[in-house]
Amino acid sequence: xxxxxxxxxxxxxxxxxxxxxxxxxxxxxxxxxxxxxxxxxxxxxxxxxxxxxxxxxxxxxxxxxxxxxxxxxxxxxxxxxxxxxxxxxxxxxxxxxxxxxxxxxxxxxxxxxx
Amino acid sequence: xxxxxxxxxxxxxxxxxxxxxxxxxxxxxxxxxxxxxxxxxxxxxxxxxxxxxxxxxxxxxxxxxxxxxxxxxxxxxxxxxxxxxxxxxxxxxxxxxxxxxxxxxxxxxxxxxxxxxxx
Numbered sequence: 001x002x003x004x005x006x007x008x009x010x011x012x013x014x015x016x017x018x019x020x021x022x023x024x025x026x027x028x029x030x031x032x033x034x035x036x037x038x039x040x041x042x043x044x045x046x047x048x049x050x051x052x053x054x055x056x057x058x059x060x061x062x063x064x065x066x067x068x069x070x071x072x073x074x075x076x077x078x079x080x081x082x083x084x085x086x087x088x089x090x091x092x093x094x095x096x097x098x099x100x101x102x103x104x105x106x107x108x109x110x111x112x113x114x
Numbered sequence: 115x116x117x118x119x120x121x122x123x124x125x126x127x128x129x130x131x132x133x134x135x136x137x138x139x140x141x142x143x144x145x146x147x148x149x150x151x152x153x154x155x156x157x158x159x160x161x162x163x164x165x166x167x168x169x170x171x172x173x174x175x176x177x178x179x180x181x182x183x184x185x186x187x188x189x190x191x192x193x194x195x196x197x198x199x200x201x202x203x204x205x206x207x208x209x210x211x212x213x214x215x216x217x218x219x220x221x222x223x224x225x226x227x228x229x230x231x232x233x
Contacts, residue, residue, distance in 0.1 A: 006156075034221065043118070043204055043224030044157070089156060093220055100145045100210055100220050101170035106156035 003027045004092050004105035012111045019077040021108050023090030026071065030092040034102070035064060035075050038087045047088075048075070051095075080112045116141065118225035120205050126231045132193040135228045137205030139186050145210030146188040147222060148180060151202040160203075163188055164210045195232045202227045 005024045013019045023033075031052040036044035050057040050064045050073070057064050063076045077084055090105040119138040127133050139146050147170075148160040159172035163182035180190040186207070192199055206222035 009154075032220070036222075036224075041226070043206070043226050044222075045224070046221050049221065091157075095220070100147065100162050100164060100208060101159065102147065102220065102222060103159055104149070104157035106154060 002106070003030075004090055004103050006088075006090055006105040006108045008108050009106070010109040010111070012113060013080045015082055015112055015114050016079045019075075019080045019084065019110055019112065021075040021077075021088050021090075021110065023073045023075075023105055024071055025073075025090075025092050027092070027094070027103075028071070029094040029097055030103075032093045032095050033064070033066060033073050034091040034093075035062075036089045036091060036104075037084075038089065038107070044089055077110075080110075082112050082114050085110055085112045118205060118207050118223055120203075120225035120228050122228060123226065124229045124231075126233060127195050128233050129195055129197060131195050132191060133195060133230060134189055134191045135203055135205075135230075137188045137190075137207075137225060139188070139205075139207030140223055143207035143209055143223070144186055145208045145220070146182055146186060147206045147208070148188070148190050149204045149206065150174075151204055151227070152200075157204065160190065192230075197232050200230060200232045202229050 034049040035047040038044040066073045087107045089107045093102045121136045145164045147162040149157040162170040166182045177193045182188045204227045206224040
């Protein structure tokens with residue numbers, strides 16, 4: 001049972017435009033969410049996170065939005081750059097119950113076209 | 115500071131054999147997690163160790179096991195290998211719950227992975 005879902009396996013965006021990557025979760029105990037980026041032949045690297053007490057967190061070109069009632073979060077990248085082309089993983093954890101058990105989604109492959 | 119180191123990077127085994135993968139976490143990180151990555155499945159959680167104790171476990175058969183040493187280094191073992199075990203095995207470390215109160219203490223830093231091919 002996939003507790004973290006990323007329903008778009010791939011996404012293509014023109015350079016300079018906005019990239020929106022979506023993520024849904026089913027476990028209502030999740031209260032801390034993270035996005036990771038992965039290049040080929042490398043391990044995933046942490047990008048940005050958000051706690052369930054917030055609905056938005058911003059870091060430079062990256063913004064994560066959380067809609068708890070819909071159990072949905074999204075990552076916005078503005079403006080998109082060719083170097084952003086990578087696989088993006090949404091991840092979730094429950095700080096209250098299993099702090100260090102981080103569950104990942106299947107990933108979305110983003111291609112930013114110059 | 116040095117990152118998470120995984121060895122070996124690549125290995126080939128045959129069905130029925132066993133394999134041991136090693137992970138050295140970032141200095142000061144006490145939590146080590148293991149993930150299996152296969153195409154289309156994303157990162158599947160295997161288990162997590164903290165202070166030599168397995169605290170969290172994913173839905174993998176008992177053929178998958180692990181341990182953590184007193185210096186936080188970790189190993190995972192897969193016995194009686196099957197073709198479906200071919201995957202990239204990723205290790206990640208974090209400060210861990212023992213550092214609760216520290217913002218982002220469960221943010222994972224990953225190694226480059228060990229690519230296992232089972233023939």
